Amino acid sequence: MSNEHITLTAGDAEVDVLPGNGGRVGGLRVGGVELLRQGERFGCFPMVPWCGRIREGRFRDGAAVHQMPLNAPPxxxxxTARDTAWHTARKSTDEAVLIYDLAEPWPYPGRVTQRIALTEGSLTLTTGVETYESSFPAQIGWHPWFNRTLGGEDARIDFAPAWQEERGEDHLPTGRRIAPRPGPWDDCFGMPDGVDVTLTWPGRLELKVTSREQWVVVYDEQREAVCVEPQTGPPDGLNTHPRLVTPLEPLEASTTWAWRRL
Known part of the structure; x- marks a missing residue:
């Protein structure tokens, strides 16, 4: 893997971009304070061409059934994008654009482009999947690991979802929508007006995660971090809510994290 390390800066904000490690954002510092959990598996990685779990690794596209490696058995x-090196298409002081060409074990050719754009008060991640050949189902999402504490009290998570996807014993949605339940969570929620989740580190920082997409997974079962994951569909969505990438219509999505000091 390439060990290229890109640092973006804007005001007192700094972002580390690691193309060789799954195209991930390795760090986000505001006033020198690191917001993301550190480590080669953490930071924030793009989830593409699917998000969360695929049931038994199998998805159907028309008559064809495709098997993906069971990297979270069963x-x-x-x-696949977080496990490969991306190519840097361009970079400046406050923006980087990365490219990844879909390859085995994914069965379809296509290109993923990720734009990482920093301002003094926000970070915007924009991802697109395009194809020039056969159409295929896909999803886009982001998996940030925000530090649970910034040296003070634990972060508070505030959001008002319209529903929660009922989670089965296999950790996948059952297809039933239920009233949102209290955490801790490893759950998918529906926000039909767009994802809008606020993380508050009392006395330190408030950070809003927004997206025009309508699904968010919140994962806060680990002591070190909380994850707020906007995505274009629910877990197992390649089977239950497929979004098609076609030669005429790419799949595009974005999320913005905006912060302010308290």
Whole structure:
């Protein structure tokens, strides 16, 4: 893997971009304070061409059934892009654009482009999947690991989802929508007006995660971090809510994290 390390800066914000490690954002510092859990598996990675778990690693596209590697047995999880090196298409002081060409074990050719754009008060991640050949189902999402504490009290998570996807014993949605339940969570929620989740580190920082997409997975079962994951569909969505990438219509999505000091 390439060990290229890109640092973006804007005001007192700094972002580390690691193309060789799954195209991930390795760090986000505001006033020198690191917001993301550190480590080669953490930071924030793009989930593409699917998000969360695929049941038993199998998805159907028309008559064809495709098998993905079971990297979270008995399921496949979080796509292939986080496990490969991306190519840097361009970079400046406050923006980087990365490219990844879909390859085995994913069965379809296509290109993923990720734009990482920093301002003094926000970070916007924009991802697109395009194809020039056969159409295929896909998903886009982001998996940030925000530090649970910034040296003070634990972060508070505030959001008002319209529903929660009922989670089965296999960790996948059952297809039933239920009233949102209290955490801790490893659950998918529906926000039909767009994802809008606020993380508050009392006395330190408030950070809003927004997206025009309508699904968010919140994962806060680990002591070190909380994850707020906007995505274009629910877990197992390649089977239950497929979004088609076609030569005429790419799949595109974005999320913005905006912060302010308290």
């Amino acid at each position: 399921h496949a999880i979080h796509g």
